[in-house]
Amino acid sequence: QESINEVKNYIETEKPDCVAIELDKNRYDSLKNPESWRNLDIIKVLKEKRGWLLIANLVLSSFQKRMGADVGVKPGEEMKAAVDKCEELNIKTAMVDRPIQITLSRAWTKTSFWGKCKLLAVLLSAIFESEDVSSEDIEKLKNTNEMDQMMSELAKFLPSIKTVLIDERDLYLASGIWETEGQKVIAVLGAGHLPGVEQHLNAFAASTEKPETEEISKVLPKGIFSKIIAWFIPISIVALIVASAFKGGASAAFDQLLFWWLINGTLSALGALLALAHPITILVCFISAWFTALSPFIGIGIVAGIVQAFFYKPKVEDLQNINTDVLSFKGWYKNRLLRVLLVFFLSSIGGSIGTFVAFPTIISYLTK
Numbered sequence: 001q002e003s004i005n006e007v008k009n010y011i012e013t014e015k016p017d018c019v020a021i022e023l024d025k026n027r028y029d030s031l032k033n034p035e036s037w038r039n040l041d042i043i044k045v046l047k048e049k050r051g052w053l054l055i056a057n058l059v060l061s062s063f064q065k066r067m068g069a070d071v072g073v074k075p076g077e078e079m080k081a082a083v084d085k086c087e088e089l090n091i092k093t094a095m096v097d098r099p100i101q102i103t104l105s106r107a108w109t110k111t112s113f114w115g116k117c118k119l120l121a122v123l124l125s126a127i128f129e130s131e132d133v134s135s136e137d138i139e140k141l142k143n144t145n146e147m148d149q150m151m152s153e154l155a156k157f158l159p160s161i162k163t164v165l166i167d168e169r170d171l172y173l174a175s176g177i178w179e180t181e182g183q184k185v186i187a188v189l190g191a192g193h194l195p196g197v198e199q200h201l202n203a204f205a206a207s208t209e210k211p212e213t214e215e216i217s218k219v220l221p222k223g224i225f226s227k228i229i230a231w232f233i234p235i236s237i238v239a240l241i242v243a244s245a246f247k248g249g250a251s252a253a254f255d256q257l258l259f260w261w262l263i264n265g266t267l268s269a270l271g272a273l274l275a276l277a278h279p280i281t282i283l284v285c286f287i288s289a290w291f292t293a294l295s296p297f298i299g300i301g302i303v304a305g306i307v308q309a310f311f312y313k314p315k316v317e318d319l320q321n322i323n324t325d326v327l328s329f330k331g332w333y334k335n336r337l338l339r340v341l342l343v344f345f346l347s348s349i350g351g352s353i354g355t356f357v358a359f360p361t362i363i364s365y366l367t368k
Helices: 002-014 025-032 034-039 042-047 051-070 077-089 100-110 113-128 135-140 144-157 159-178 191-205 224-248 250-274 279-292 300-311 316-320 329-334 336-366
Strands: 018-021 092-095 185-188
Touching: 002 077, 002 185, 018 077, 018 159, 025 077, 025 092, 025 100, 042 051, 042 300, 042 336, 051 100, 051 300, 051 336, 077 092, 077 185, 100 159, 159 185, 159 191, 224 250, 224 336, 250 279, 250 300, 250 336, 279 300, 279 336, 300 336, 316 336, 329 336
Parallel strands: 018 092, 018 185
Antiparallel strands: none
16 A cells, blocks of 8 residues: 555656556556456467466466455556556556566466476465465565565576566566656556666666567467477377287277277366366366377367366356456356366366376387
C-alpha cells in the first residue's frame, strides 16, 4: 500500500510529460479489464501447443496474487495506480515492458528439461506453502543488498531464467524508457529491475550502449537438441521393433510393440485418472499414447486436453474464478479450465515416463 501511495503522490507532485510503466499491452488490458479471461479458448491454446506456457503463466500470476493477498494488495496495483493517476491528470503513459508471452516463451525455450522441473517445483511450492509473506518482507526486497543477494541466488539456481526474466527485461525496459517522448519522464518499475535499468540508462547517456529491443523480442526456435530428441525417440523405437523382428520373428516384434502400447497407454491413462479426467479421456489416453509418443508433431497431453475440454467445456464462472481457484489443489479439480490443464499436464508426464521406461526395456531384450 505504501508503494501505491508513493506512486500516486510522486506523479501528482512532479507532473511529468509521460509515465513509463512496467506493463505490456496485454497486461495493461488485463488490469483495465479483469474479465478478459472470458475470451480464452482453451482448445485453441492446446492446438497451438501453448499449454505449458499457459500453465507457467497461471502459476506465476497466482504466486504474485498470493504474495499480494498476504499484504492486502492485488498484484499490479502500483501499475494500475499509475495508469489511473495519469488518466486523472491527463498525463501520457507508455507501456515499456516486453510482452509476457514472448518472455515466457524465451524462458521456456532457453531452460533445460531439468530446469523446467525445478522452476515449476519452486513456483508450485511457493503457491501452496502455508507461510505468509509480510509487508516487512516485501519492504526488505526494496533494499539493494537484499535484492542483489536474491538475484545472485536466482542466477546460480536457474541462470537461464534469470537472464530472460531479469537481464533481458532490464535492457528492454531501459530502452523503452529512453525512447519515451517528453522532457520529464517518470518510470514505475518493480524493485528487481531498478539496478539493471539504471545501469543501462547510464550506459545510454554515456553512449557506451545503444537501446535494443528487436533482438530480445524474437521468439526463439527450439534448440537443436530438442529437435533431435523429437525425431530420435520415434525413429529409434521403430528401428528397435524392426530389429526385434529380425531377432525373434514377427511374434517378438508384436510383443515389443504391445509392451510399448501398454506401458505408454497405462501411464498416460493413469496421469489422466489422477486428474479425474472424463472416462473417455482416460480411454483415449490408453488407446493413443503409444502412437503420439512416436509422433514429433503432437503429444498425448494435447489430445487428452482437447478431449477433456470437449466433454467438460469450461463455463463462464470457471473463467471468472480462475485467479482464485489456481491458488488451491481443490481449485484445480473444481475449475473446468484448470482441470483441462491438469489433464494435459499429468497425461503428458505419464506418457513421458512410459516412453523412458519402455525404451531401455526394449533395448535390454535385444541385448540378451
